[in-house]
Amino acid sequence: MRPEFKTRLLQAAKTFGTPLYAYDWQTIATQLERLQTAFGTAKIFYAMKANPNVGILKRLNTLGVGFEAVSGGELERAVLAGATGRQIVMNGPGKLNADYIRAKEIGARIILDNADEAPRAAKYAAGAETLIRVNPGLQVSTHDHLATGNASSKFGVSLADVPTAVQNAERAGLNVIGLQMHIGSSIEDPNDYALALERMAGLAKQIGARQVFDMGGGFGLQFDLAPLATLGHQAAHAFGASELWIEPGRWLVAESGVMLTEVLERKRTARAFAVVDSGMSELLRPMLYSAVHPVENLSSTRANTIVDIAGAACESGDILARDVQLADPQPSDILCISVAGAYGSSMSSHYLTRPRPTEVLLENQQWVVLRRRDTIEEILRNELE
Ligand SMILES: Cc1ncc(COP(=O)(O)O)c(C=O)c1O
Numbered sequence: 001m002r003p004e005f006k007t008r009l010l011q012a013a014k015t016f017g018t019p020l021y022a023y024d025w026q027t028i029a030t031q032l033e034r035l036q037t038a039f040g041t042a043k044i045f046y047a048m049k050a051n052p053n054v055g056i057l058k059r060l061n062t063l064g065v066g067f068e069a070v071s072g073g074e075l076e077r078a079v080l081a082g083a084t085g086r087q088i089v090m091n092g093p094g095k096l097n098a099d100y101i102r103a104k105e106i107g108a109r110i111i112l113d114n115a116d117e118a119p120r121a122a123k124y125a126a127g128a129e130t131l132i133r134v135n136p137g138l139q140v141s142t143h144d145h146l147a148t149g150n151a152s153s154k155f156g157v158s159l160a161d162v163p164t165a166v167q168n169a170e171r172a173g174l175n176v177i178g179l180q181m182h183i184g185s186s187i188e189d190p191n192d193y194a195l196a197l198e199r200m201a202g203l204a205k206q207i208g209a210r211q212v213f214d215m216g217g218g219f220g221l222q223f224d225l226a227p228l229a230t231l232g233h234q235a236a237h238a239f240g241a242s243e244l245w246i247e248p249g250r251w252l253v254a255e256s257g258v259m260l261t262e263v264l265e266r267k268r269t270a271r272a273f274a275v276v277d278s279g280m281s282e283l284l285r286p287m288l289y290s291a292v293h294p295v296e297n298l299s300s301t302r303a304n305t306i307v308d309i310a311g312a313a314c315e316s317g318d319i320l321a322r323d324v325q326l327a328d329p330q331p332s333d334i335l336c337i338s339v340a341g342a343y344g345s346s347m348s349s350h351y352l353t354r355p356r357p358t359e360v361l362l363e364n365q366q367w368v369v370l371r372r373r374d375t376i377e378e379i380l381r382n383e384l385e
Contacts, residue, residue, distance in 0.1 A: 001258070001338055002027060005362055010298050012367055013260045013334045016358045019278035020260045021345045023051075023370075025059065025363040027256035028341075032063060035248060038225035042232065042244040045089050047217050048074055050249030050342040051257070053359055055370035057081030060252075068217075068247045069108070072099045079106060089214075089245075091133070091180075093154055100124035111180050111214075115157050115165035122172035131180040131214055132157055132165045134203070136196040141189040142218075143289045149183025149196055156181070159199060163206045178241060179203065182216025185250060186289075190223050197231050201238035209240035217247040221254060221339070250342035257341020259283050259357070260298075261320075263333045264312070272307045274329040279311020280318040281351040283337065283344050287317050293340060297326045299333035309335065313352055345371075350379050 005024040012022050035044060045068040046060055052074060057067065058081045066087040067078040078088045085107025090099065093113045097120070103110050104125035111131045112121060121130065135156030140147035148155040157165045162179070169176050183196050197215065213236035219228065236244040261278040285291035295309055305328045311318035320337060329335060348356045355374035360367045 001255070004365075006298075006336075008362060008367070009258065009260060009336055010334055012360055012362075013262070013298075015367070016360055016369070017373070018260050018262045018334065019276075019282045019357040021257060021340065021357050021359040022260060022367075023056070023253070023257045023341055023359070023361045025256070025361055028056070028059075028253055029063075031252050031255065032060070032065065034225065035246070035251070039229040039232070039244070039246060042229070042246050045214075045245055045247045046252060047247045047249030048077060049346060051253045051344070051346055052077050053345065053370045054080050055359075055361060055368065056253070057083075061087075068249075072096060072102055075099065075102050075106065075108065078108075089131075089247075091182075095121075097124050100128075104128050109177070112165065112169060112174075113156060115161045115168060118165075118169040118172040118174060121169075122174050125174075127173055127175065129177045130169055130174045131178045131212060132162060132169065132176060133180045133182070134159065134162055134200060136181055136183065136199040138183060138192060138196055138199075140184045140187065140192050142184045142186050143291075145289055146186055146218075147184040149181065149192070159203065162203055166207050176210065178210040178212030178214060178239070178243075178245075179207070180214035180216065180245070182247060183218060185218045186291075187218045187220050190220070190228055193228055194231055197235040201235045204238045204240075207239075211241055212243045212245055213239050213241040214245035214247065217249050217251065219248055219251040221251060223251075252342075254339050254342035257339075257344060259337045259340040259344055261335050261337065263329045263331050263335060265331060266307075266329070267310070272305070273310040274307045274335070275310045275312065276320065276335060277312060278357070279313040279320065280315060281311075281313060281354040282348050282357055283320060283340060284347045284349070285343055286320050287315075288347070293321060294338045295321045295324045295326055296336045296338070297329050297333050298336050300327040300330065302328040302330075304328070309337075312354075350374070353379055355379065 088108035137151035
């Protein structure tokens, strides 16, 4: 975390209240530069599911970044951010008819996830430029819920079925401009990409030259991107593709963001807890993926102690972090849960009728409010009877 950002966090908690998502624009910009340096001419389609805040999308759009959308709502976010046609790619295993119609209207490319999807795609998005998502059938090094490139996952077309998928799409009048893969999120071992890309390149003879090769996202935060980029360009070359596409989400935004939360209580059962004013409604990753987020006490220099950070939800699984070593947390201390810029706010919910947190961005040394906290009235507004 940049020291200049960290020193501003206590003030942000005071000004905007907690729980609060705070992002550092400088960190996002630096991550983008690192990607661009490593991948050179590759086109970046930011997987906005990681953090779809329109303020962040607008800023990325001005830097020439395209977007990957996986729902009708995400398509609208891309449009609102200023993206047009070819700067948007539509993906997902269960697209609605309305999604194809809107994607076609906008001029977005569509990624087919299923060998039998073509007739419906062609009916609602006649003649669209499409890619086929391939499932390379690997054991992927990440949490089970995040692995999408293993043979039993619901995603993509198995290697053996790719020629049929291409044929089906072309017979339906779709223009198949390339292949796509996305093997999962938070991938731990870069060799997974080497294996997947080798299997993808093996398809080149069967399906012939194509304009685009899309190697997806999922890059582990610790990866050295240069060798990965070389592999991606080589795979694109095998297809005679003039364009390599990448779809990073977490890599661009995870380290830019923190969630700030206030300690409400200390408590001891058979374990020691700090109970905080956020939980699984605001940050689901620890519960959903057993994700480990670093936690720090910003308010105190007391001696360290070891506690679990207990979420506020009435759910035993709602523990934001286990066995954390930090300055002895006391009520009203502000804790900083870091590496929370990706899949933090975007996965937050109104579970327990809790308002989603405010989101702020530090840009040019100023806090900008990107999204204000919901009110209870707003949450209840659509319940009519
Ligand atoms: C198709 C696709 N592309 C890209 C991504 C981005 O993954 P990550 O945020 O791990 O880079 C995802 C997320 O799982 C995805 O489903």
